[in-house]
Amino acid sequence: MVEIKTQYYRQNAAKAIEDTVLQKALSNVQNRLGPATARMYKDLPEGPGLRQKAHEIREASINHLDILLTRLAAKIRDRGGKVYFAKDAAAASAYCLKVARANQVKMAVKGKSMVTEEIGLNPILEDNGIEVNETDLGEYIIQLAGETPSHIIAPAIHKTRKQIAELFTRELGIPYNEDPPILTQAARKALRKKFLEADMGLSGCNLACAQTGHITTVSNEGNIRMSTTMPKIHMAFMGMERVVAKLADHDALFRLLSRGAAAQNMAGYVSYIGGPRTKDQLDGPDQFHLVIIDNGRSQILADPTFREALYCIRCAACLNVCPAYGKIGGHAYGYPYSGPIGAVITPLFVGINRAKDLCCGEPLCGACKQACPVDIDLPRMLLALRAKLADGDPEWGVTRANPGEKFAFQIWSLIIKNRKMYDLALKIGTLFQRLLPQKNGYIPAIPFVLKGWTQSRDIKPLARTSFLTQWKNRENKTNRKNKS
Amino acid sequence: MTPPLTPHLPDANEQAFIMTLQKALGKPIGPALTEPTGLFDTRPLDHEKRLAAYLDKNQAEKNRLLEEFIAQAKLVNMTVIPVKNTAQAGLGIQELIAQTAPEWGTQKSVTAWHHPLIDQLNLGERLSADDVTLYTTDSSAPPDAVLRQELRAHLIQSYMGITSADFCVAGSATLVMRTRPNQPRAVSLVPSIHVAVITQDQIIENLEELYFRLNWDPKEQAEGLTNCMTFISGPSKTGDIELVMVHGAHGPRQLITYVITD
Numbered sequence: 001m002v003e004i005k006t007q008y009y010r011q012n013a014a015k016a017i018e019d020t021v022l023q024k025a026l027s028n029v030q031n032r033l034g035p036a037t038a039r040m041y042k043d044l045p046e047g048p049g050l051r052q053k054a055h056e057i058r059e060a061s062i063n064h065l066d067i068l069l070t071r072l073a074a075k076i077r078d079r080g081g082k083v084y085f086a087k088d089a090a091a092a093s094a095y096c097l098k099v100a101r102a103n104q105v106k107m108a109v110k111g112k113s114m115v116t117e118e119i120g121l122n123p124i125l126e127d128n129g130i131e132v133n134e135t136d137l138g139e140y141i142i143q144l145a146g147e148t149p150s151h152i153i154a155p156a157i158h159k160t161r162k163q164i165a166e167l168f169t170r171e172l173g174i175p176y177n178e179d180p181p182i183l184t185q186a187a188r189k190a191l192r193k194k195f196l197e198a199d200m201g202l203s204g205c206n207l208a209c210a211q212t213g214h215i216t217t218v219s220n221e222g223n224i225r226m227s228t229t230m231p232k233i234h235m236a237f238m239g240m241e242r243v244v245a246k247l248a249d250h251d252a253l254f255r256l257l258s259r260g261a262a263a264q265n266m267a268g269y270v271s272y273i274g275g276p277r278t279k280d281q282l283d284g285p286d287q288f289h290l291v292i293i294d295n296g297r298s299q300i301l302a303d304p305t306f307r308e309a310l311y312c313i314r315c316a317a318c319l320n321v322c323p324a325y326g327k328i329g330g331h332a333y334g335y336p337y338s339g340p341i342g343a344v345i346t347p348l349f350v351g352i353n354r355a356k357d358l359c360c361g362e363p364l365c366g367a368c369k370q371a372c373p374v375d376i377d378l379p380r381m382l383l384a385l386r387a388k389l390a391d392g393d394p395e396w397g398v399t400r401a402n403p404g405e406k407f408a409f410q411i412w413s414l415i416i417k418n419r420k421m422y423d424l425a426l427k428i429g430t431l432f433q434r435l436l437p438q439k440n441g442y443i444p445a446i447p448f449v450l451k452g453w454t455q456s457r458d459i460k461p462l463a464r465t466s467f468l469t470q471w472k473n474r475e476n477k478t479n480r481k482n483k484s
Numbered sequence: 485m486t487p488p489l490t491p492h493l494p495d496a497n498e499q500a501f502i503m504t505l506q507k508a509l510g511k512p513i514g515p516a517l518t519e520p521t522g523l524f525d526t527r528p529l530d531h532e533k534r535l536a537a538y539l540d541k542n543q544a545e546k547n548r549l550l551e552e553f554i555a556q557a558k559l560v561n562m563t564v565i566p567v568k569n570t571a572q573a574g575l576g577i578q579e580l581i582a583q584t585a586p587e588w589g590t591q592k593s594v595t596a597w598h599h600p601l602i603d604q605l606n607l608g609e610r611l612s613a614d615d616v617t618l619y620t621t622d623s624s625a626p627p628d629a630v631l632r633q634e635l636r637a638h639l640i641q642s643y644m645g646i647t648s649a650d651f652c653v654a655g656s657a658t659l660v661m662r663t664r665p666n667q668p669r670a671v672s673l674v675p676s677i678h679v680a681v682i683t684q685d686q687i688i689e690n691l692e693e694l695y696f697r698l699n700w701d702p703k704e705q706a707e708g709l710t711n712c713m714t715f716i717s718g719p720s721k722t723g724d725i726e727l728v729m730v731h732g733a734h735g736p737r738q739l740i741t742y743v744i745t746d
Contacts, residue, residue, distance in 0.1 A: 087497070137725070288711075
């Protein structure tokens, strides 16, 4: 299993904000990709409305997931591929290990795949003596550095060229050089050897097509094509939601995915893979395995409030516009999925209480919804998570995150519903606020549980006489005048 | 031809998995009896008319598509060279080989698809005088382990791979190729330079046309997508170091497409 660090969100976020290198890298990503993607949506022949169409396509796919996965599996088995349905992370990893052992696999190459991060595949294979090489340049860099991805499509975005140059000098023994083409060439050379020697290629799956029975892989580097072509075994891992019904669905979705992910018309490489090498073909893997993973997704599917989260095609467009992600980066989220989509699905995967700060850290500004190529209403789901944390929810096993707060609000609701109690509370308030420090007519700090309220602003003290009292006094005066 | 769907017995894992999904979706448990209409592609009523329009493009339209392809290719760093005929294409490749150097080692080796169009380039004759080794992927014998090992060795040695393509999508400069017996996919992947040769007729408008033709052109339907269909839009690239664009991450560093116009 992958290490879950969602409970350190606050500490890690605070650390990230102090990290000047990270701050520069994050604004670089957001300034470049965010606006570029928005422009490309506008320039679509169908206009940005294509996002709503894509939303409907994904909705239909998810609503018929049972039919689509059955068809996908049958078609792939017809071509001689193996399909394994894994109910959780442990089952998926165990299957991979079983196949690897049966084929005496010593070394694997892996294309970028978030779901294998989610199931924590690498450590399991490594513990069993199988060398796993990440081959996406960003993933390769963080594997060498012993870190985890901080962005869905640009995993090493938190590292500077200087840090990478130092890392490559240390790990690859090359002379120090900060030039990105030279660093890329060094990785190309080192990994070419791995691609050609590996016994097994591991990949994710972007969007399968059920009708024709193919998974698809998308990359710009060519590393996924290498991993799925050169080794004798190819095993692909897909979250069960990553499927659509038909080829025509891919038209809108691939164009939107490429725009959302990297502001491209079309990703550099897209491969439709539907089975192992046929007897008359000269290359391609002898074995093709597809592992379809639930790992908590069926619970999301069963809840109409969150089902929409499964429409996600993992392009990371929401990360590139989110003001919270732009300040705290991916590592603060404490799980492979970061940004607004991470703040929604991570709590659903690891436990809403355990990851309670993630949904509260997002500002609900709506930028992610506008950037989403399939128009997912992430702010709505962030709010729903907050509601569950406030009230508790037996279905998701959520206990009230802050019972004291709930109690306080219950009292508050009693007070504001009763005129006399309200006036009394105001009176007590005006009395007690005299004990607080005042500065330029404002209260700069309230102690104890309420201190959060004055963390980033000063608040106005309660008026000595309330507006209503003043009004009444005024009316009384005028009335008296009129009478006399 | 893809074999017809044979009924298969889902294993216990699959059954349990699908049952969980059906429960989550609030559907009746068990095999779905009917597929909802519109979920899968069904032949549109006007498919013959649309297909005919796609297949019979006039010259002006073909020229517009070529121009669009050239413009889009520029954006993704693909070089497009229109040539009159295969002789010109062959000559162009011959010159390209003379001007370029291998990335790994010093020997100039080239692997080319055995493919009707590529065979017409007469590369064997053209390169015989130069110090170039040409391999073709002609496997008249069934490709046993030895043959496949040989191809692999040739490809690793080759600094240039020459292929054709099934389609070229103008709107995104995308070459579409399916894996066939003599047309291995690694030729467009492992060598440092990928050269593709296509005819102008193969240039199509967009993905919509591509998927329509794959679905409803009887010729394409018969073959299906095969077990591996690849879209290639430009040479291999990465932006993983500070978002600086670098070409030649793991695949070819250069991609040159010759379009035969006559």
